[in-house]
Amino acid sequence: MSRSNPRVVSVLERAGGFASAQEVYRLMQREGESIGLTTVYRSLQSLVNDKFVDVLRREDGEAIYRLCGGAHHHHLVCKGCGETVEIEGGAIEKWAKTMAQEFGFRDVGHTAEIFGLCPKC
Amino acid sequence: MSRSNPRVVSVLERAGGFASAQEVYRLMQREGESIGLTTVYRSLQSLVNDKFVDVLRREDGEAIYRLCGGAHHHHLVCKGCGETVEIEGGAIEKWAKTMAQEFGFRDVGHTAEIFGLCPKC
DNA sequence: TATGGAAATGAAAATCATTTTCATTTGTGC
DNA sequence: GCACAAATGAAAATGATTTTCATTTCCATA
Ligand SMILES: [Zn+2]
Ligand SMILES: [Zn+2]
Ligand SMILES: [Zn+2]
Ligand SMILES: [Zn+2]
Numbered sequence: 167m168s169r170s171n172p173r174v175v176s177v178l179e180r181a182g183g184f185a186s187a188q189e190v191y192r193l194m195q196r197e198g199e200s201i202g203l204t205t206v207y208r209s210l211q212s213l214v215n216d217k218f219v220d221v222l223r224r225e226d227g228e229a230i231y232r233l234c235g236g237a238h239h240h241h242l243v244c245k246g247c248g249e250t251v252e253i254e255g256g257a258i259e260k261w262a263k264t265m266a267q268e269f270g271f272r273d274v275g276h277t278a279e280i281f282g283l284c285p286k287c
Numbered sequence: 288m289s290r291s292n293p294r295v296v297s298v299l300e301r302a303g304g305f306a307s308a309q310e311v312y313r314l315m316q317r318e319g320e321s322i323g324l325t326t327v328y329r330s331l332q333s334l335v336n337d338k339f340v341d342v343l344r345r346e347d348g349e350a351i352y353r354l355c356g357g358a359h360h361h362h363l364v365c366k367g368c369g370e371t372v373e374i375e376g377g378a379i380e381k382w383a384k385t386m387a388q389e390f391g392f393r394d395v396g397h398t399a400e401i402f403g404l405c406p407k408c
Numbered sequence: 409t410a411t412g413g414a415a416a417t418g419a420a421a422a423t424c425a426t427t428t429t430c431a432t433t434t435g436t437g438c
Numbered sequence: 439g440c441a442c443a444a445a446t447g448a449a450a451a452t453g454a455t456t457t458t459c460a461t462t463t464c465c466a467t468a
Contacts, residue, residue: 229348278397279399308426326445
């Protein structure tokens with residue numbers, strides 16, 4: 167299992183919002199960094215395992231990754247420029263718990279994302 | 288644009304929870320129904336356009352489809368058997384609106400799903 | 409320093425869902 | 439029957455992701 171590659175982390179830092187594996191790869195190429203696509207995938211995978219980045223899916227199904235504080239949280243993502251704000255979701259946590267209880271579900275997790283246009287767009 | 292194919296709708300009805308295009312195709316094959324994979328994809332796409340089904344993504348990125356009331360709502364999905372309950376998300380709507388306002392986002396939508404184990408599993 | 413094995417790397421091939429192409433079939437009105 | 443549009447589906451193309459496998463880089467120990 168490859169270690170959390172610092173060069174990939176650095177790209178994600180500079181990228182700001184979410185970026186796909188292919189984008190990370192292209193970015194590194196453009197900047198003259200020598201790396202294989204396979205290594206990009208492996209590094210991102212291991213960063214996800216270690217909870218250093220979180221991953222979600224574009225509308226077309228492509229996985230996108232983002233550096234990310236470890237604590238559980240949610241996102242407000244701009245459809246225009248990709249700008250992302252990490253937000254707190256107390257209301258969601260409560261909602262999820264209530265609903266799960268009501269229907270007898272155990273061992274529950276949840277996803278919740280908000281998409282819109284940021285002030286700049 | 289292909290019409291909302293009633294045979295595909297029927298499969299989704301019988302399938303219960305979510306099913307991928309490939310699964311719908313395999314199911315119809317197994318039941319001796321003659322249909323092309325392309326047509327399955329086209330029918331599902333048009334059902335999504337017409338809001339007769341909603342679509343979300345498996346963890347691996349594969350799109351899954353489900354017959355679905357037209358109104359906006361959310362899902363409680365069993366990780367074990369796929370059993371799905373449509374739930375109401377008043378708390379989420381409010382949360383999304385509040386967060387969007389706070390950060391000046393316009394034109395916002397949201398997704399929210401809960402995953403867990405149903406009573407049977 | 410040499411050396412043997414473990415971990416990391418990456419090029420190329422394989423996988424697999426989804427889309428595109430394009431020729432054929434089906435349906436509908438005249 | 440005839441023309442024409444919509445629907446269909448087989449096969450090829452696409453594109454992200456994973457797998458394979460040979461090579462390189464590290465690292466500990468003799
Ligand atoms: Zn995050
Ligand atoms: Zn923006
Ligand atoms: Zn639904
Ligand atoms: Zn279940």
